[in-house]
Amino acid sequence: MEYELWYWDGIPGRGEFVRLALEGAGIPYVERARGPDVDDNALVDDMARDRPHPPFAPPYLVAGQLTIAQTANILLFLGPRLKLVPDDEASRLWAHQLQLTIADLVTEIHDSHHPIASGLYYEEQKEEAARRAADLTAERLPKFLGYFEAVLERNPDSDAYAVGAALSYVDLSLFQIVAGLRYAFPKAMRRLAPGHPRLLALHDLVAAEPRIAAYLASRRRLAFNQSGIFRHYAALDQ
Amino acid sequence: MEYELWYWDGIPGRGEFVRLALEGAGIPYVERARGPDVDDNALVDDMARDRPHPPFAPPYLVAGQLTIAQTANILLFLGPRLKLVPDDEASRLWAHQLQLTIADLVTEIHDSHHPIASGLYYEEQKEEAARRAADLTAERLPKFLGYFEAVLERNPDSDAYAVGAALSYVDLSLFQIVAGLRYAFPKAMRRLAPGHPRLLALHDLVAAEPRIAAYLASRRRLAFNQSGIFRHYAALDQ
Numbered sequence: 001m002e003y004e005l006w007y008w009d010g011i012p013g014r015g016e017f018v019r020l021a022l023e024g025a026g027i028p029y030v031e032r033a034r035g036p037d038v039d040d041n042a043l044v045d046d047m048a049r050d051r052p053h054p055p056f057a058p059p060y061l062v063a064g065q066l067t068i069a070q071t072a073n074i075l076l077f078l079g080p081r082l083k084l085v086p087d088d089e090a091s092r093l094w095a096h097q098l099q100l101t102i103a104d105l106v107t108e109i110h111d112s113h114h115p116i117a118s119g120l121y122y123e124e125q126k127e128e129a130a131r132r133a134a135d136l137t138a139e140r141l142p143k144f145l146g147y148f149e150a151v152l153e154r155n156p157d158s159d160a161y162a163v164g165a166a167l168s169y170v171d172l173s174l175f176q177i178v179a180g181l182r183y184a185f186p187k188a189m190r191r192l193a194p195g196h197p198r199l200l201a202l203h204d205l206v207a208a209e210p211r212i213a214a215y216l217a218s219r220r221r222l223a224f225n226q227s228g229i230f231r232h233y234a235a236l237d238q
Numbered sequence: 239m240e241y242e243l244w245y246w247d248g249i250p251g252r253g254e255f256v257r258l259a260l261e262g263a264g265i266p267y268v269e270r271a272r273g274p275d276v277d278d279n280a281l282v283d284d285m286a287r288d289r290p291h292p293p294f295a296p297p298y299l300v301a302g303q304l305t306i307a308q309t310a311n312i313l314l315f316l317g318p319r320l321k322l323v324p325d326d327e328a329s330r331l332w333a334h335q336l337q338l339t340i341a342d343l344v345t346e347i348h349d350s351h352h353p354i355a356s357g358l359y360y361e362e363q364k365e366e367a368a369r370r371a372a373d374l375t376a377e378r379l380p381k382f383l384g385y386f387e388a389v390l391e392r393n394p395d396s397d398a399y400a401v402g403a404a405l406s407y408v409d410l411s412l413f414q415i416v417a418g419l420r421y422a423f424p425k426a427m428r429r430l431a432p433g434h435p436r437l438l439a440l441h442d443l444v445a446a447e448p449r450i451a452a453y454l455a456s457r458r459r460l461a462f463n464q465s466g467i468f469r470h471y472a473a474l475d476q
Contacts, residue, residue, distance in 0.1 A: 052392050053332050056339045056385050068331055070338040076314075077331055093306055093315060094291050100308040100338075101294045107345060115353050116366065117373035128354065128366050135355035147294050154290050 003029040003078075004062040006043055006055075011228035012176075014071045014106065015059040020172040021075055023215040024206075025082035032062075072099040075169045084172070086164040095163045098151065098170045102177060105144045109184065110229045112136045112236060126235065133236035137188040141181070145196050148174060152198035160198075160205055167209065174199065175206035180230030185237045241267040241316075242300040244281055244293075249466035250414075252309045252344065253297040258410040259313055261453040262444075263320035270300070310337040313407045322410070324402040333401045336389065336408045340415060343382045347422065348467045350374045350474060364473065371474035375426040379419070383434050386412060390436035398436075398443055405447065412437065413444035418468030423475045 003022065007015030022029045033043035043058060055069030061077070068074050076096050079085035085095045110118075115132040116125040148162070157165040162174060178199060182189045193200060206212055215221055224230050241260065245253030260267045271281035281296060293307030299315070306312050314334050317323035323333045348356075353370040354363040386400070395403040400412060416437060420427045431438060444450055453459055462468050 050392070052394055053335075054385070054388060054392070055335075056342075056382075066328055066331065068335065070335045073331060073335050073338055076334070090304055093304065093311060096314070097291070097293075097306065097308045097311045100311055104294075104345075107342075111349065111353075115349075116369045117377065119373070119377055125369075128369070131354045131363075131366070135357070139355065139357055144294075147292070150292060154288070154292070156290055 001064045003027065004032050005029050005059060006032050006046060006062070007034070007059040008043060009034040009038070010222070010225075012180075012222045012224060012230070013059075013228045016176055016222070017071050017102075017169075017173045018059050018061060018074050018078070019220070020176060020212070020215075021078050021082055021084055021169045023220070024167065024169075024172050024209065024212055025078075025084055026211050027082055033058075072096060072103050075099055075173075079169050082169070084167065084169040086166075086168075091164055095168055095170050098148075098162060099173060101144070101147070102170070102173050105140075105177065106229055108136060108140055108144075109180070113231050113233060122231070122233070126233075129233075130235055133185075133233075134238065137185055137237070141185070141188060141192060142195075145192055145199060148177075149196045149199050152202060160202060162202070167206070171202055171206055172212070175203050175212075178203040179207075180224060183224040184230040184232050186232070187237045239302045241265065242270050243267050243297060244270050244284060244300070245272070245297040246281060247272040247276070248460070248463075250418075250460045250462060250468070251297075251466050254414055254460070255309050255340075255407075255411045256297050256299065256312050256316070257458075258414060258450070258453075259316050259320055259322055259407045261458070262405065262407075262410050262447065262450055263322055264449050265320055271296075310334060310341050313337055313411075317407050320407070322405065322407040324404075324406075329402055333406055333408050336386075336400060337411060339382070339385070340408070340411050343378075343415065344467055346374060346378055346382075347418070351469050351471060360469070360471070364471075367471075368473055371423075371471075372476065375423055375475070379423070379426060379430060380433075383430055383437060386415075387434045387437050390440060398440060400440070405444070409440055409444055410450070413441050413450075416441040417445075418462060421462040422468040422470050424470070425475045 005015065005018060053067055059071060060067055060069040061074045068077050079095065085092055112133040113122050113129050115128045122129060151162055155162060161167060162170045207216065243253060243256060245251065291305055297309060298305055298307040299312045306315050323330055350371040351360050351367050352363065353366045360367060389400055393400060399405060400408045445454065
């Protein structure tokens with residue numbers, strides 16, 4: 001069985017958290033809505049299909065008979081299969097809890113440039129975005145990043161990883177959070193760096209994992225840009 | 239083992255989705271941060287404890303040695319134990335996927351009165367809230383409620399429930415969504431009612447379940463009010 005990933009072409013977005021897990025485990029997968037031979041409407045058409053378990057939004061993963069949506073749910077499903085989470089129930093719930101907190105942070109980062117409506121352009125809500133982004137960088141990022149720093153510090157099984165004694169999908173997602181925030185909010189991240197040494201070390205550790213390093217150097221890895229979740233607007237990084 | 243629920247006193251909030259599952263299954267639980275004998279700082283003090291698996295935010299559930307946070311994660315854990323989800327993995331992933339989509343909707347509802355910062359009062363962001371709430375009622379509620387209506391329509395195992403052939407925690411949460419939206423946005427919900435007959439019928443079906451009916455009539459059920467996720471401001475329901 002081959003995993004099939006459905007996600008918007010052209011942006012890393014939420015699909016990237018799934019890609020990093022598949023790439024980190026060295027598991028082949030097919031991008032069904034990306035590539036030169038894919039019709040531009042493939043994803044929209046597939047979303048419109050009459051299926052018993054419809055996704056509300058991409059990303060979704062097709063694995064044999066299953067179609068699974070919601071990023072954290074996909075990782076809950078893939079984690080044991082890719083050996084990217086410990087075996088016991090307590091650790092799996094803990095990893096998933098962290099992934100859901102990452103999902104909350106991702107939403108807050110998205111909403112910092114789209115605080116009014118995801119259906120409007122940034123330019124139609126940039127005054128509100130300036131206010132929300134100021135709160136994000138001053139209040140919310142310190143709270144979330146401080147939380148993940150404490151999680152790394154308190155992990156009794158490792159000095160480096162978030163869950164258990166080995167690399168998990170949570171670590172791969174935290175790498176993407178740090179990378180994305182550095183792209184979107186370079187000034188804020190320079191200010192926050194000294195207080196979060198474990199989180200930044202985890203970023204570097206993940207980037208140096210051989211499979212991830214090869215992936216990051218490949219054309220499969222999409223660059224951050226001005227259409228995704230992590231966007232850089234100088235006005236929002238004061 | 240007795241389940242212990244930690245959540246802010248005085249608001250239904252996200253804790254209510256957990257309460258409805260426990261009440262719907264007839265399982266006793268202890269509210270650790272609510273009641274006349276509970277210190278006002280109990281929750282804040284407990285959150286500050288140095289534990290290996292800290293919650294980022296309430297609600298969290300203590301079940302023996304486990305402390306589990308994130309509403310959907312708590313329901314993922316409780317579902318099989320309370321017999322509020324089918325046994326097979328595909329159904330459990332599907333139920334959890336729906337619960338995560340409900341969680342996304344809950345965040346959007348919250349942000350309609352707090353689009354700029356959760357740390358500010360509504361009165362400090364009410365102009366932005368008017369814009370965001372207009373988008374919520376015109377664009378987002380039809381999209382989310384239409385999705386859940388389609389889920390009910392397409393369920394091959396039931397004409398009434400969302401997942402499988404019996405009551406699940408997803409149904410209990412959808413009840414709370416409809417009830418909360420009717421409190422917060424009565425005009426919008428009257429407008430949306432004709433297009434969502436299955437969802438409204440599910441609300442009534444859940445409300446009439448004997449254990450839920452008894453709970454709703456009890457003092458354990460907290461009324462919606464102006465401090466929670468579902469708030470009624472006439473200016474936001476135009």
